[in-house]
Amino acid sequence: MTDLQLTHRYLAACAIAREAGRLTRLRFEQRDEALTLKFKGPQDYLTETDAEVERLIAARIAEAFPDDDFFGEEGGGSFGRDVWIVDPIDGTADFARGVAHFCVSIAFVRDGRTEVGVLYDPMRDELFAARRGAGATLNGAPIKVSPITDIRQSVVELGWSSRVAFDSYSTVHARLHALGAGVKRRGSGALGIAYVAIGRQDAYCELHINSWDAAAGVLLVEEAGGWANDFLTPECLQHGNRVMVCTPALREQIERVMDV
Numbered sequence: 239m240t241d242l243q244l245t246h247r248y249l250a251a252c253a254i255a256r257e258a259g260r261l262t263r264l265r266f267e268q269r270d271e272a273l274t275l276k277f278k279g280p281q282d283y284l285t286e287t288d289a290e291v292e293r294l295i296a297a298r299i300a301e302a303f304p305d306d307d308f309f310g311e312e313g314g315g316s317f318g319r320d321v322w323i324v325d326p327i328d329g330t331a332d333f334a335r336g337v338a339h340f341c342v343s344i345a346f347v348r349d350g351r352t353e354v355g356v357l358y359d360p361m362r363d364e365l366f367a368a369r370r371g372a373g374a375t376l377n378g379a380p381i382k383v384s385p386i387t388d389i390r391q392s393v394v395e396l397g398w399s400s401r402v403a404f405d406s407y408s409t410v411h412a413r414l415h416a417l418g419a420g421v422k423r424r425g426s427g428a429l430g431i432a433y434v435a436i437g438r439q440d441a442y443c444e445l446h447i448n449s450w451d452a453a454a455g456v457l458l459v460e461e462a463g464g465w466a467n468d469f470l471t472p473e474c475l476q477h478g479n480r481v482m483v484c485t486p487a488l489r490e491q492i493e494r495v496m497d498v
């Protein structure tokens with residue numbers, strides 16, 4: 239694939255994320271406080287907007303790049319040499335409960351390597367974007383990870399889902415507390431990872447997260463000068479993986495606490 243073809247995909251991902259985000263925001267503002275909540279499983283929310291936004295993104299990608307594969311959280315898809323991995327709303331639980339903390343996540347993956355990663359938070363009008371080898375930006379301005387080196391001054395977000403036994407989560411939580419980290423859980427893994435890329439927090443870790451939640455964000459952190467584990471393994475594309483991203487100085491401690 240030429241540099242120009244990758245640039246085309248990067249620009250398309252930014253435009254599509256903004257369009258999808260506008261639709262998500264509209265639906266969020268129209269939502270009925272008395273709406274009936276729907277679940278895919280325990281603590282796993284589903285809204286009609288997830289599917290609606292994913293259809294929009296899939297259509298735009300198919301128009302622009304008919305030969306690329308597509309895989310979305312809601313509708314699935316296929317994995318080929320060139321594949322788009324999409325989460326239409328990351329932070330669905332917050333979206334469904336009326337909390338303005340969610341984003342659209344779009345990654346373009348070639349030969350198992352993320353080349354483009356874009357996240358858009360429509361409520362704050364924040365577009366995080368990265369292209370491999372070209373750095374990471376927020377609304378066009380370069381971003382980098384925080385300079386924090388002492389974990390006692392750090393903010394670490396520890397994600398959780400019902401896919402992982404609570405015991406392992408609480409072990410990691412307790413270890414982080416013991417080291418003196420300020421532990422948070424906000425509700426959008428994708429945004430949590432982007433917040434590491436921009437230095438709003440110093441690490442994000444989760445014992446299991448899906449590729450569509452984290453692939454774009456991991457590239458953002460790497461391009462912003464941070465460290466990330468080998469997240470997007472071939473197995474991870476379909477089944478997910480553990481994710482660890484942080485400022486380089488915290489790497490050893492984060493790897494140690496996550497060793498459960």
Ligand code: IPD
Pocket residue numbers: 283311325327328329330331397398399424425426427428444446447448451
């Ligand atoms: C979830 C969120 C959450 C993370 C979970 C994800 P969804 O994605 O990113 O923060 O902890 O692992 O499944 O369901 O909001 O798209």
